[in-house]
Amino acid sequence: MQVSLSWLSTHIDLSSYTVPQLSDLLTFAGVEVEGIEERGLSTDKVVVAQIQSFVPLPKSDKLSICQVDDGSGTLRQIVCGAKNFKEGDKVPLALPGAVLPGGFEIKEGKLRGVDSMGMMCSGKELGLGEDHSGLLILDAEAPVGTPFKKLYPVEADVLFDLEITPNRPDLLSHLGLARELAALTGLPLKGERHHANASTKTKKAADEQIVIKAAEACPLYTARLIKGVKVGPSPEWLRVRLESIGLRPINSIVDITNYVMMEMGQSLHCFDLDKLSGGIVVRMADEGEKILALDGQSYTLQADDLVIADSKRPVAVAGVMGGEETGVTEATVNVLLEAAYFAPSGIRRTSRRLGLSSDSSYRFERGMDPQQVLGGSELATKLILSIAGGTAEDVVQVAGEAPALVGEVTLDEERARKLLGTPDMSGDEMHAILEKLGLTKKAANKHESRWGIPSYRLDLLRPVDLVEELARVIGLDRVPSRQVAVASPVEAADRTYDFAMGLRQTLAGRGFYEAQTLRLVSEAQLADSLGGGQGVAVKNPLSEDHTTLRPSIVPGLVATAALNIRQGLHRLRFFEIGRVFLALPKGGSREEERLAVLLSGPVSPTSWHGREPQAADVHELVGQIQNLTRTPIEVRPAKENSANYLLTSELRAGNRVLGWIAQMHPARARAIDARHPVYVAELLLSALRQGSTGPAKFEELPRFPSMTRDVAMEVPVDLANAKVAAFFASQKHPLFVGAEVFDVFMDPSGAKIAKDRKSIAWTLTYRSSDKTLETAEVDAAHAAILSALEKTLPATVRR
């Protein structure tokens, strides 16, 4: 909200505060100052000057050296960056010592080594509008040397842009803010308090005048008839007030209603009485009913929208905007001045649904003080009579009554001290603060006090609301800091986090970059998923790019790869640990943490040592994953691949599914301009962690040496290594410890080995736990295993 210091000063004398002090005062009362703009000039040191001559500054295409007559009798040299002037032009000149809006002080100085004894100004620099395109060129008749402020008597003012939190609608007016500042500073409020002393006579409105058919949405509606007005432009003071806070003056009647709203927070509306048919009906709209609003748009209403209607049609969307047809124009002679209290929730609903908000709806939906309705009506009437003339009916017609929204609240002083952490705060101090804020002490004993709440403090309903007021006023500087530590038992989330963090560090240490990609992905990206789950679609996505909660992290890593390839990077090592979202077949969803890895390009970065290292293959990926867990990993090729992948395989550790790996389909890899094959993996964090929980168990080191025997065998080219491994794993010979593959050889030409065969070689290890083995014992054990091998597998041992 825009607030004018000059306007505020009609209610409270703030001259003992500087602008930064006021800003701090508001900030620490909970009103955030989002901007401060100073307008107008108060200094005499900006004068009318005439440019006598100018030459370009050497080696500069923007700056000129100007000789300027400031009326002192000697020419003054000014270096200037503007271009929009010619010799003889008159411009505002800020002399050294002048302080411009924003606190900018002009000094003598040098620009590019050339003396400059002041500054010629644009309109914006002088707090006159936004024009910053060049110097403000003045009327040729302006007398040289005259203080500029005499030419442009713009009232010096400071505009605060304030963020009023939703719990404090009472601060949405100048009077409301002045009231708050008075409480905080102890300064007295001056001028009229408006709503507190509404003195107009009222009478219960007859049914043909006002009928409220929706008392919940509109508990109170008042109307005052003012006849014989002459609508025209507002007087200067009123226009200045409105313009200072960014409102456009329209005509005297409309301006007055806006003024009253910004002055005291009561939103009003004026109808052209002669365009109304019959009395006012406050009712819910008929479904589909239409209204042409003051903004020129037609709105279709629903049964839960509150309207002000006459006997024929809706004439206003209550509290939000008036109707075009019954609005006040220059031709209006008789007006009906509406002042009412509308319940916040209905206004909010209608405003939101119609996408139509106004300063009025903004205030109604946050909550207005029902007790100020008549005060607002009275202030507006007074202003209309004095500005637009006419005569007002001597009574206000009233339908319904002002609801009591606040009552009395009890403060338990010991609890307040405990919650605040201020054991030394006395009851008297608390009382003083609450009284300063306008609360009335109704009763008090040693421990607690009961307080009457002013009608405008809609946020003070519970004891804790009073504690908040105390905290706000004393500020946290008064509260001593306290630190406690609590012995917390480790939670499952801690274990998961530590495990994931360990993985992250391991992978970063192995040359992988950690990515963090958006969890909302596009429909198209889903095709890059791994693991087969369905994502969860959002009902109201912002764009086609972010429609679905990812069922897999890999799509994000593929996008990451694509982005980096566009930057010329072809050695790609990425991982991400994060959450995926899986739609369940019977509805609902499951969230789980996963690790995804993407790998492509040379196994190590190129360097001066020699030629580019070989590109990674799928075995590097398997190796990288195996090295993340103690448990041996089994790779099970899947029966099918999705469109974007080849070699899709399930990874298992024992009977747990660990995750999936695949090679990106060459067509997909081409689409992202990948130069090397791209490999991806996605692993379930919980399954990975299962293989690494608990302390590792120590095994005694062997006391006797082992012996090894190699075996080379020919097998069909499509025999999976896993079959051979499974054979060796099943061998129970007491001396046999284990076996490892160390060579695989194929020859597609068929020259060295038949095309449909391959040679694989394994090293077998033998050991006894209680003696050093004899050669003959090992040979016998080896022969037994080889013979079993040939019986079990389609393998020919090369002897």
Place this chain on the structure above:
Amino acid sequence: MLSQLDSLKTEALAALDAAQDESALEAVRVNFLGKKGSVTALSQGMKDVPVEQKKEVGAKLNEVRTAITEGIDAKKLALQAAQDAKAVEGIDITLPGRPGAGTGALHPLTQIRDLAIRTLRRMGFALAEGPEIETEWHCFDALNTPADHPARNEKDTFYLPDGRLLRTHTSSVQIRTMEAAKTLPIRIIAPGSAYRRDEIDATHLSVFNQLEGLYVSQDVSLGDLKGTLEYFFREIFGAGTAVRFRPHFFPFTEPSFEIDVKLEAKGKDARWIEIAGCGMVDPAVFAEINKARGDNLFDPETTTGFAFGLGLDRQAMIMHGITDIRHLIENDVRFLQQFAA
């Protein structure tokens, strides 16, 4: 014989002198001292030497043999030393190192999150988590948010067709934790993602990262909140960092504050930067939790607590001087490698 021995010695020492490597040395040894070597052959002639000369010849023979053996040993050492001296010949130690597997890096968000977690763990906070797809009750109702609060609007919040939503803050984990708690105190932090329907631009993401904190016990005061968060921000931004608490409004805390820290941006004066929101848990939240639990563990008469939440993306941007939030989700290696350890 004596003269023969002398000339053999001369001959052998000359050969040793000429030998340039291990195998030439070995050849000298074989030629003179080997089974068929010339010195060996002469020593076999000892039996024919007259008795009176045996002593003299024997001594000479030993002298020659010793001289050759020592000569060989000395030369061997000299050759080794010459070879050792060449061990680093031609190495330009100023060349770049071998890259190994290359550098990798943790994402800056991970780093800032971990720093925050480590700091808070030192004060005895345990980790907690909750679903990102939430019920409206956990995200809003239980957090004392009015039914017609603007944040619930479909314009601002992502919904699923089944009525659930994507949590708009990690504060829903406060509710999850209190719902499931068996005893007090509760002292948790919950890092996690949250969602708001904001167009992505230089300062907004539709998915962002927060860290939530909650401490609930008896007699938790504003002083605890202040002390905890002052400690936290000074650990993160440096011991002398100024921290201030501005009164603010959140539906689920009262009193509520926003926290600013005073930081210097590159080449600019230090200024206050908004960094977190916090407050004392609103008694209405406890009441709603009790209602859901069906007990009175969070007796609003005796239970108090504080809660805080901070944006990790924003904190990473402030800490590293990152100018565009989109860098955090694009994962350009040129960006990521600036944060390598």
